[in-house]
Amino acid sequence: MELLFYMILLSPVLASGAQGPKRPQKPASAYFSICHRSDPNISGCIKNTIEDLRPTLIKGTPELDLIPLDPLNIPRLELREGGGNFRFEQVLTNVTIHGLGAFKLLNVKADTDNLTLDMHMLTPFMRFDAYYEMEGKVLVVPLSGKGDCVVNFTDVTTIAHTQLELVTRDGDQYLNVQKVEWNIDAENCHFHFNNLFGGDKALGANTNAFLNKNWREAFDTFKYLAEEAFGILFRDLTNRVYRHFTYKELLPE
Numbered sequence: 001m002e003l004l005f006y007m008i009l010l011s012p013v014l015a016s017g018a019q020g021p022k023r024p025q026k027p028a029s030a031y032f033s034i035c036h037r038s039d040p041n042i043s044g045c046i047k048n049t050i051e052d053l054r055p056t057l058i059k060g061t062p063e064l065d066l067i068p069l070d071p072l073n074i075p076r077l078e079l080r081e082g083g084g085n086f087r088f089e090q091v092l093t094n095v096t097i098h099g100l101g102a103f104k105l106l107n108v109k110a111d112t113d114n115l116t117l118d119m120h121m122l123t124p125f126m127r128f129d130a131y132y133e134m135e136g137k138v139l140v141v142p143l144s145g146k147g148d149c150v151v152n153f154t155d156v157t158t159i160a161h162t163q164l165e166l167v168t169r170d171g172d173q174y175l176n177v178q179k180v181e182w183n184i185d186a187e188n189c190h191f192h193f194n195n196l197f198g199g200d201k202a203l204g205a206n207t208n209a210f211l212n213k214n215w216r217e218a219f220d221t222f223k224y225l226a227e228e229a230f231g232i233l234f235r236d237l238t239n240r241v242y243r244h245f246t247y248k249e250l251l252p253e
């Protein structure tokens with residue numbers, strides 16, 4: 001793993017939030033139920049708040065710069081790794097992810113002193129549709145092509161470790177996500193890449209069959225790319241919302 005970089009380019013709509021906080025029309029309590037730092041069961045409170053937010057998360061809330069999560073559209077996702085024999089490069093455009101809205105929160109643990117939030121979730125089914133361009137090797141098999149692809153996952157468990165910090169802007173304190181570390185696992189995964197090897201039907205079918213037969217190994221080899229990409233994505237998505245409310249308003253004493 002000599003060289004790794006990845007890039008997520010969010011749509012212009014998404015990027016426009018970076019110009020500074022725009023005040024929402026309503027106080028935080030109009031959008032979500034507020035938890036208090038002094039609540040001995042703050043983890044339970046945050047869990048309930050997130051569960052109550054599900055319909056809002058699914059649809060999005062433009063005035064909070066919260067984009068719809070189900071389906072979630074990611075204009076461009078680049079996954080790159082390595083050099084030499086281990087080179088792998090995949091550019092996905094117009095990625096649509098269905099199924100995130102059905103998440104089940106298994107466990108939430110918030111630590112308001114250390115500003116950490118750990119969440120354990122299960123998502124029963126996720127479907128990725130995208131246009132791909134890919135070059136490199138997966139396991140021992142060379143892969144090259146461009147076209148449409150579908151990747152289905154069943155029973156995806158995710159553990160997210162979120163580290164927050166307080167930042168000061170215009171004399172007020174705001175919560176800011178420093179990083180989200182994901183650990184992603186799945187019970188099953190099924191790929192279909194159309195038009196591999198410039199449309200060579202037999203080779204394409206064999207390669208898809210090989211990938212599906214060996215999905216576990218392929219998934220374990222490359223999941224860290226997805227974990228890092230989604231870590232950045234969810235950090236940025238969360239911070240866009242946090243910018244709208246001060247720390248005191250979001251998480252009062």
Ligand SMILES: *[C@@H]1O[C@H](CO)[C@@H](O)[C@H](O)[C@H]1NC(C)=O
Pocket residue numbers: 041043044045047048
């Ligand atoms: C904390 O809140 C959660 C969610 O409401 C609840 O399930 C749990 O029983 C609560 N725990 C305690 C110790 O009160």
Ligand SMILES: *[C@@H]1O[C@H](CO)[C@@H](O)[C@H](O)[C@H]1NC(C)=O
Pocket residue numbers: 094096129130
């Ligand atoms: C993006 O994908 C969706 C469905 O997956 C499709 O309806 C839409 O036409 C695509 N957009 C572009 C620009 O390719």
Ligand SMILES: *[C@@H]1O[C@H](CO)[C@@H](O)[C@H](O)[C@H]1NC(C)=O
Pocket residue numbers: 111113114
């Ligand atoms: C939280 O921070 C305190 C000191 O500020 C440290 O002693 C403790 O181990 C930390 N807890 C976790 C779970 O990291």
Ligand SMILES: *[C@@H]1O[C@H](CO)[C@@H](O)[C@H](O)[C@H]1NC(C)=O
Pocket residue numbers: 127150151152190191192
């Ligand atoms: C993915 O799941 C959808 C919906 O269940 C199904 O129509 C499609 O054939 C599946 N595709 C793959 C590649 O598993």
